[in-house]
Amino acid sequence: MWESLARISALIRKELLAMLKDPRARWSIVVPPVLQCLIFGYAATYDLNNVPYAVLDQDHSFASRDLLARFDGSRVFQRVADLQRAADIARVIDNRDAILVIQVPQDFERDLLLGKPASVQLIADGRNSNTAGVAQAYAGAIVDAFNADWRGQHGEAGPPIDIASRAWFNSNLETRWNMIPSLIGTITLIQTMMLAAMSIAREREQGTFDQLLVTPFRPLEIMAGKAVPSMIIGTIQATNILLVAQLWFRIPFQGSFVVLYAGLVLFLLAAVGIGIFVSSIAATMQQAMLYSFLLIMPFSLLSGLTTPITNMPEPLQILTFANPLRYAITIAQRVYLEGVGIATLVPNLWPMAIIATVTLGAATWMFRHRVA
């Protein structure tokens, strides 16, 4: 037992030494994840700002000006053109001058004053369906507010239902708040999986793996000695992302660090397990690298990071159960934004333990039985 621990710690020391000795290697472990995190924080957002829109006001009334002033006054929209003819609408959309065109027809004010339903046309550029949808939703909200105010000012009864919406855990519904905590899982998965996969593939390619196998190292000891250093690096990277989230983006942390790190350790174990399994199949470093890249795409698509898992077809939903990132993102978001305790997270913890056991077990078997 004691002998075994001594050997494992020797291997861990050697791995860390090889990984961190070169200043460039140290740099590449710390800087890229932080950069990725910053880029994601700024670039990957569904929040709309300064949406260019054009106006075709055929009414030129107080009511129409009031409505359009509400668009101009919001931070979301920015008027880029005043159109004169309906024929111009196609041009501004086609040229991508505007994402949205608001057409206020003649008789808009008259209909309103008569208490008849008045219509406003919103034309959106559907080539980017996501942006169009969000822009339409914002515009709808502005029109709703206009309606409510108009009714109040003209002595009419308010709408039968008044929706008072509050977004819990992220009151301004900022994409960043939900994106950055998810990166704690996503970025570290990529890095730890690659590190683990490459560390064994490199030894195999350079012939040192044989040398390791003829020493008294047992396969499980090699596995531990290879897994721990990658996990240490993964933990450092996750911590860096956590620091960026709190100190740079100022996203308030609601939960307990102990719970978050407990989940993280299991997740890293699963990530390293997948990496080591990849390296047990790969013959060269190049193959290990390729296989890891192949896995990264499905892992992030099937994680719920960008699209909700419940929207996916049934078979894909089943596949997500084998994806450690799915659980890591849930844990990160729930601990970070919601502050849940460990008891709530149990359904997300044990699947990662199973993934780690299966991949590490299979890799251990492969090391001894693979035909070189």
Place this chain on the structure above:
Amino acid sequence: MSALALRVDAIRKTFRRGPKETVVALDGVSFSAQAGSLSALVGPDGAGKTTLLRLATGLLTADSGEMEVLGIDAARAPQEIQNRVGYMPQRFGLYEDLTVQENLDLYADLHGVSRATRPGRYKRLMEMTALGPFTRRLAGQLSGGMKQKLGLACALVRSPEMLLLDEPTAGVDPLSRQELWEIIGELVADRQTTVILCTSYLDEAERCSHVVVLHEGTVLAQGAPHEVSALAEGRVFLADPPEGQTARGLQARLLDSADIVDAVPDAGRVRFVLTGAGSAPRGVEATAVEPRFEDGFMTLLQRKRESVRSASFTLERPLKGHTTEAVEVRDLVRMFGSFTAVDHVSFDVRRGEIFGLLGPNGAGKTTTFRMLCGLLPATSGTLKVAGLDLRTARASARERIGYVAQKFSLYGDLTVRENLDFFASAYGLRGEARRRRTSWALEQFELGSHVDLRSAELPGGYKQRLAMAAALLHEPEILFLDEPTSGTDPLARREFWRRITALGEQGVTIIVTTHFMEEAEYCDHVAILDGGRVLAQGTPADLRTHVPAEAGRAATMENAFIAIVEKARHEDSARRRSAA
């Protein structure tokens, strides 16, 4: 015939290593090669042989000095030179996933060989290299010798006026080596191609018309091979080991003597070269013999001899008192798919013996080794190492063996000391014991001056020493060495065998593979492998009886090997014919 194909005048070339250090690869080298002649560059590792060849191809430019290739200034028109010169680097760029024919086509395309001339030229090349029957085979599936021949064919596909070959026969079995030399001879004699090659086989230098001996970037000597041999004139002797002593023992004793430049076992006797003219040391029965190139070469390199002699070496605790067989192999078979890599191999190795597995690349030596070390399961058959099958034995059983893999597998990013510390810990050495063993290793292998160097930056010979040191830290009973002398120069090889001999004397069982046939002379027992089978085994003297001694000269191990392999291949084809 007096035109010069290559004129090198006071060439100097330096490289940067790291931020501060500058390495002088060539320092004022001058020589010339006649058109249509065969010249060789010889010298230890790091002498500057490859650099010189690469300068001649125009791939590198010299810092100073002049180089004229086929009358063209190499510094001014490298492209023109590359159009007229064929170059075969140490590891020729064959595409292993393409067939022999596709490789040839590719190089013909690259060099713009016209379609019309191709069929005739391919036919000649295939006849010359005897690769004709294998044109559809993937290059990756050729044996080492065939790969070299294909590389040569690719370099010759556009009939260059001059051919530069960098160690064309390294790692090639004696039969293929003979064939390669026949091709080279034909090129020079029949087609007046100028050939310049570098080699670490000193017997090959003797076949050239001009030899340049390089050492650390300077020319030690040049001229016809017999001029170099003549440097040892009157100083070369052959001695018979006294009754009850092995040639290896006598050789070790002679090497320790201050007035002897070189001593090697030679067909059961010992060949040695004296520092100056004189007679054999007292107590040694010796007859004077004609010097050969190697003797002259060793005389030239006298001042480096120190490292060979000091390569003797002592274990902390000599091993004694084992009587069991160290290794027992019975009917060992290993298949890869339908390919039989090891075919019913059987042999025994006794304790304290030096056992050599000889054979060309691809003979099954490494596969046998990996099975012995428990790295690869056997398809069938039994094997026991120190009484155990290492594949199924407890992990601690592996403490009894040491393993030096091909290419001296070390962690290149770690320093010498870090490598030693890691392997010591891997074998459970801690605290005081670890300190004691690592300083033993540093001292015995003279690595002290390099402790803080990254092992990837070590010169070739030092890498081999470090690999051996790492494998001996835990004082194993049995040491496995896979091709330890491949790609090392004659000096490093002598040094290596000096250490191995000392280890054997102190009771360590040694199993070593090599494709240098003369190294069999250092072994107690030898098995010759080819195509996965043991063709012959016994003491070196037993094996030499397979060939009749030529007039006045005992058969060499290389002659024996060729005779044995040819006989086996002949029987094989006869059997196949009668079966058909």
